[in-house]
Amino acid sequence: MSAATEPHNGWTxxxxxxxxxxxxxxxxxARVRDIAAHCRLTERAVQKIISDLEQSGYLSHTxxxxxxxxxxxxxxxxxxxxxxxLTVASLLALLVQVDGHHExxxxxGAAAEEA
Numbered sequence: 001m002s003a004a005t006e007p008h009n010g011w012t013x014x015x016x017x018x019x020x021x022x023x024x025x026x027x028x029x030a031r032v033r034d035i036a037a038h039c040r041l042t043e044r045a046v047q048k049i050i051s052d053l054e055q056s057g058y059l060s061h062t063x064x065x066x067x068x069x070x071x072x073x074x075x076x077x078x079x080x081x082x083x084x085x086l087t088v089a090s091l092l093a094l095l096v097q098v099d100g101h102h103e104x105x106x107x108x109g110a111a112a113e114e115a
Contacts, residue, residue: 014095016041020049021088022095024059024070031067058088 019039023030030038036046050070053059058076061068074089083091 016045017049017053018091018095020046021053021058021072022092024050025072025092025096028070028072029064029067030070 016039020035020041023035023038027034032043032046032050035041036043039046041049050059050061054061056079058073059070060073061070072088072092074087074092076088077084078086078088078091
């Protein structure tokens with residue numbers, strides 16, 4: 001199991017849920033281990049966050065052999081009343097680096113522009 005590297009004390013601008021969602025947006029078939037390393041979280045924390053996101057309808061997955069492929073519900077509205085009307089796609093457009101190396105992300109950026 002991976003341990004969180006360089007623990008952080010104090011507050012941050014972005015929640016761990018948003019970090020995990022952005023990591024999945026960059027690679028929909030990323031392993032929990034890779035997401036954890038990218039987000040500097042434990043694998044257990046990432047599993048819990050993925051479960052939270054799935055239970056709330058922001059994320060789903062399909063099993064392909066020993067791997068999961070995740071699907072983000074880009075049109076789903078964010079939960080907090082201060083973000084009323086903003087979609088997951090608009091959040092991801094801010095968080096995910098869109099370039100030629102990330103498949104599918106031009107779709108997320110386009111969906112955010114339409115919202």
